[in-house]
Amino acid sequence: MSSWLDYTINGLIVGNVYALVAVGLALIFGVSRLINFAQGSIYLVGAYIGWVAVVQLHTPLPLTIIVVAVAAALVGLIIERFGLRPLQNSVRIAPLLATIGISFVLDQLVMLTFSPNPRALPSQLPDVRFQVGGGTIGPLDLLIAGVGITSALLLFVFLRYSKLGWAIRATAQDRDAAMQMGVDVNRVNQAVFGIAAALGGVSGMLVGMYYNQIDTAMSLQATLKGVVAEVVGGAGNVPGAVVGSLLLGLVESYGVAVFGTSYRNLFAFLLLVVVLVLRPNGLFASARQAPPEPLTGTFIAPSRPVRIPRWALLVAAGVFAILPFFPVSFYVLQTLINAWLLGMLALSLTLVAGTIGQVSLGHAALLAIGAYTSALLSLNFSVPVGLAIIGGGLMSAALGTALISPSFRLRGHYVSIATLAIGEIVSLVILNWESVTRGPIGISGIPPLSLFGYDLISATSIYWFSFSAMVVLALLQGRLLGSHLGRSFRAIRDDDIAARAYGLSLNRYKSLAFIFGGFAAGVSGGIAAHLYSYINHETFNTQQSILALTVVILGGLGNVVGAILGSVALVGLPEVFRIAAEYRILIYGIVLLLLVRFRPQGLLGTI
Amino acid sequence: MAHHHTPMLSLRGLTRRFGGLTAVDAIDLDLAKGKLISIIGPNGAGKTTLFNLVTGLDRPDAGNVGFEGQDITGLSPERLAAGGIARTFQLGRVFGNLSVMDNVLIGAHTRLRAVKPAVPVIGPLLELGLALLRPASVKAEEEQLREEAKAILARFGERLLPRIDQPAYSLSYANRRRVEIARALALKPRLLLLDEPTAGMNPTETAEMQGLVAELKAEGLTILLIEHKLEMVMRLSDRVIVMDEGKKIAEGPGEAVRTDPKVIEAYLGHGLSRTAEQESAA
Ligand SMILES: Nc1ncnc2c1ncn2[C@@H]1O[C@H](COP(=O)(O)OP(=O)(O)O)[C@@H](O)[C@H]1O
Ligand SMILES: [Mg+2]
16 A cells, blocks of 8 residues: 555645646636537647647746746637637537537647657656655646646636636626626636636646656546536536545545556546536535526527428438449448448437437447447357347447436536546446456457348448448438427427426436437447447547537438438548548538538538 | 315415525415416516426425415426426427427327326336337327317417418517417416516507407416506406515405505516506506
8 A cells, every 4th residue: 555645645636737627617617608628628739839848949847837828828719719709699509519629620630730649748857756744745746736726826816806807707697797787708708718728738738747648638538527627616616626626636546546547537427427416516506506507598509401302312212222233332332331330320319419409429338338239249148140239229228328317407518518428437337347348458259240140241231231220210210200209309409498397207208319319329339340340448439429419410400311411421521532531530620610600500400 | 186165276485585585485375266366566576486486497495385285396397287287488488499380289298198108117118119100099199189289279360370380489479479378278277377478569469368368267277377567467367466576565356456555666666667657657
């Protein structure tokens, strides 16, 4: 047992780092009721600017900190001015999606500039440790603590005693009242994004120095940790965010001490889900307090869907069905198979995010559950592949719904946080539950697709198999939308309070939507497992969740035909234009941003 | 079972506080079957909050709500809707992306039987299955509800029928208010709560709405009405309750309340209220 003091010090230091991220998130949430999913990207940018300063420009440490803070603040200001301000009068889903798009664009730009390989970020501090009680502490620990405490003091003085600080507090308390009193809300937003970005950037740099390593995967982790800390402290509550961060740091550190390193994140996300479910307003808010979201206003843009005549759909389906009879290349079929797999995921997400309005950011977890179930059923129990895939769909429906059900009472952005966290939890459980999932090694030798005893090996037969599976699911979903459940789901999306007042139970109908959607996603994951023959805990990741979300927005929320069209477009167009793989994510991010800004109802419109 | 003399709705000491503010302060109220009580009072008096407490969208800090002799305090809005309480919302809360028809059909949701078998545990799964398979019984039920919805919409003359397939967000403000009332009627309520049904309507539209509420009352529906337009209140109400700063400051037949000095004081005290101007104009 090394020393509890060591773990405590470590927890507090890491907590300090989280606090720098979480305070920024809390400031932004306070004034604009927005969870800024791009906060981790700014943290990433800060780390890489720090690397450029230290390694290439050889700046001394104080100057490095200033350079990073100023550069990150500039990035924050640009995000506010060009990414979010134009969306001020859009529906509430728009800024959320925009920050997701911005985060993808920024992460990808960093990756393209610096390559995805990890780099060392030396701290320039002497490598000594001082003995403190039973533990040790190094100069870097002191630096992090110092930066944390200094920023907290500066922020306190600024918010308390400056005119702009007063304006920020007034806006956070009551935006409309502040505006009536002549507060310039744009300036407040600018200030808040600038401060949040400066703190986030410095945090990224410090973490890079702490582990002497930076890489592009830091971004999502930082966003997640910051959001956890912020929500634990109470969204929008700045001192709460600091306490939440320290608490998170300690929980993780002690968790690691008891169970080992691979459990670090699991503890963070479990803490988040527990807090979201039991005290959605944070540990320090009274439970009776109304949720900090306006009770009225649509989350999703109203629009008239584009009506596509039935014959046109039949013709399109017919053309795709007989496509393999024509001399098309293997490559085209391969691309379309990917589109059909994504199409099934998009069908699932368009039902959950579009029809019933629960914007899920962890949808790839449903793929993973389906894939693992189907693979293990066929490998361990020799279940025929066709049945195993259906088993995967059922497991995904059941388990996915069970996992998300505690979050059914959450609304708006909180649903997105919860689904993101649950997605991470699923992938961490897969990583750690070695006896069943084979842990980090993954599952190999998964039998190929087969139907009634015949292996489907040729591209043509796989094409037909995946295409028919998708068409069947799409037809079922169309039928669902035409039933009383379709209108019930959409009513809950448009106004859950009015829906409850008319007898619609949110738990019941959100469950049914997740059951149906979980099945489609699970089938897609199951087919993918047998197609790839190897899967591990990273096969189905957040990038896929976001890609599916982009597809859904592109096609039109809730729009079944739109989901398929969007999948073909986003899988096919990059192939047609031969866009290199590393640029694709960048393009998806840009597409998402442009859609949110110029056509939030997508190509075919919200249904 | 409810005794013949128990009121349809009875509130006892109903109280709701928001921080330091007591929005609803120890309100008592008895509403007999088939009667119409109006609640008036300046903006911020606590009328809407009172509706929220009755319909389960908010929970009281003290006091209780009785409905047909049963204590329904703190029950969920879903339960209360199923029990026959329907309401409209002050600011209008139609389902914007749903057609007029679908909005009204949501109103009839608590009356679905064939597609929503009352089976424990697997009930929801059966509902999913039935929605996908749609046996004849389900189709017939849906068809019947659609016919009823059309009949309800026809009560608004040619205002809504020609727009039956349009999404609600595309309707005029007044039409959206009408859709809300149609949706409430589709529930076949035993108790109807209307929160400022004529807000933002011109005199012609107001007169139409007044006519409709009078019809509903004549059909025997029990109604609790929040309304600023005193003219309408005086014509329709069996009793009027005046609220100010959460408290009931007067109760009685319309004319008595209208001339009550405390009521005049409350309105004048809040000088700028639209209602006060109307009253002095009257
Ligand atoms: N959810 C809430 N949180 C805090 N205060 C509220 C809330 N709802 C209403 N109030 C306050 O309660 C008082 C009564 O409001 P309301 O019932 O809407 O009045 P009325 O409908 O009579 O105009 C007002 O001062 C209002 O600001
Ligand atoms: Mg009101």
